[in-house]
Amino acid sequence: MAKTSPMICRQIVASIDDAAAGPSYSVTALSAALRRLGHDSAVMAVGQRVPEPGLEIFAQDLARLPGMKLLMVSRGLARALDTVSARGSVLHGHGLWLLPNILPATAAQRHAAPLVMSPRGMLGEAALAFSPTRKRIFWALAQRRALERATCFHATAESEADDIRRAGLSAPVAVIPNGIDIPAGDPVPGARTILHLGRLHPKKGIDRLVAAWARIAKRHPDWRLRIVGPSESGYREALERQVHELGAPRVAFDGPLYGADKLAAYRAAGLFVLPTLNENFGMVVAEALAAGIPAICTKGAPWQGLETKRCGWWTDHGSEAMAVTLDAALALPDAERAAMGSRGRAWMARDFGWDEIAARMAEVYAWSAGRGARPDCVVIA
Template structure:
């Protein structure tokens, strides 16, 4: 039985993709017979759920403005260093919890360290707060990455980003999963809402300003349609987008806060289209969520969703306001029957290839190869 410790800075924000994907992965692996713990920083506590031990350690120096952002936790550092784990699987970069696994790896050669950058090594991501990342990299992150035994990339494009930075360790290319119990829109439902949605973190890298500028042209042809942007604001970006909406005198655009649970699922299922206009994304969990809800997707090539085209459940488009405008207009002219058919194909695709049990098993196979050797599983890239 493999003993696996997953490390993530925090899972307390429902709007964070890691708060969904890492616990889901841990539960899937526990269901497959592994001994799994998920270690993070937050309100101290220990709980058991679906075979997983969730341990949350307190944050140190939380009253010091600069240091509190690093999520320093001496208790988490100590817990990660305890012997016993076969695999330490770290998720994310640029925070102190993401360093603790490498420190444990250097002390204990029996444990193997797997790191999932979660899109944080892309050129676009590295260009956000570059000075802070350069300093943190010099002090901590670069050595932590050198200590990695295997990377976990959620797409081939992310694996290419890792290689472009010179890292030669094996890479397990395994996407995030999606739960298959999400309710979907009823096929052929009359009165389908003429709503385009974009859900997720409201961050500059999401390309939402481009989406709004595109909408200024779209609404001239389709004044009855609405655009809803929902998600938590980062660095005041929601306010910037609201200002842009007002500047362009758009009355059919709503920039709102985050949505969760049943409200979020209703928004997916009741909308006609989902748009991810991102500049760069290692996966794009909201694309999978939308497809599972039976709603077709328009996604830029900033995210690795070429399958939208091959599976005939959406559109994978080049960057640019003009390209986005043209695709939005074409999608709005698509018949309701075809939109429903696309939605059904997308949901079937998610169920067949992105179930959490399948994802968990692939990574367990990769862990086993990392520890025992032999022929690598098909998901592992050696070169």
């Protein structure tokens, strides 16, 4: 891969205040990797985080007005985008449905700046099913027009590229996965914890995991299920009621974990499970594999490589399919699950290192700015 000449690029995301959200990690890690490659990259977001090198935080305006608070208005972000796009920056917007996701398109149009847009899974069918009326209105008023101004889209998997086309958007799509950091150290040998880690939200399908565990738990008395993450809209309480009603044994709930505590949770697991309805990537699967833990993921996320790379299971939706897969995974000898985890870790190190991902993204930026050939990862409609 040829080295791309240094460029100015800005990663725009509505907020990175929630450290448990995937973009809080993936967008900041991408920007850091671009800087390591010599590019002038920074993250621009609205919120309460303390600014630091490579991270520009802007105040939210009109936050006391209920309707406007939800939209995350920021005049400071709008002015900064206007300034940086006038300097020739490539603008890379991440996410949809909030005003900070509209502003990059406005600035790009004003200054004829290249605009790359990453929906971050928010055009998926399951994602669109949540708050559908609000999204239809916002789409008609602003979001569609903003996306139609994109020079190129970024999808983390072919399935997300399909979502972009189903939305009626025709600009080229670059298919580049998220990257992952490979931590030092090894998992706990012979661990007997099934781990789910991430936001507790209905779209994650955790109720199906609980139902599956209730079916098979008696056959695996030395295993337990651990559900870790921040609860949204009282979903943890709903899951706890489900555990009680089904009589599911040995289920533990914990709040969000970060940094070393999060890594320790992965390493103490014998198996990771993501029962999601829809994901554009599923960063937690990559994190589990990078820590050396085999994984089960539903077909709501693009992780068919779990089977082709022999490091996990890519299973159908539903509690019955999950129960069958979970039962088979727990029945394996410890040595076989450990070997699967090792293969997964090697796969992450080989194909998902952040510097490699950032180099591919920089090629997309250069092509979008008319400074290079079209990369192989870019698909023309």
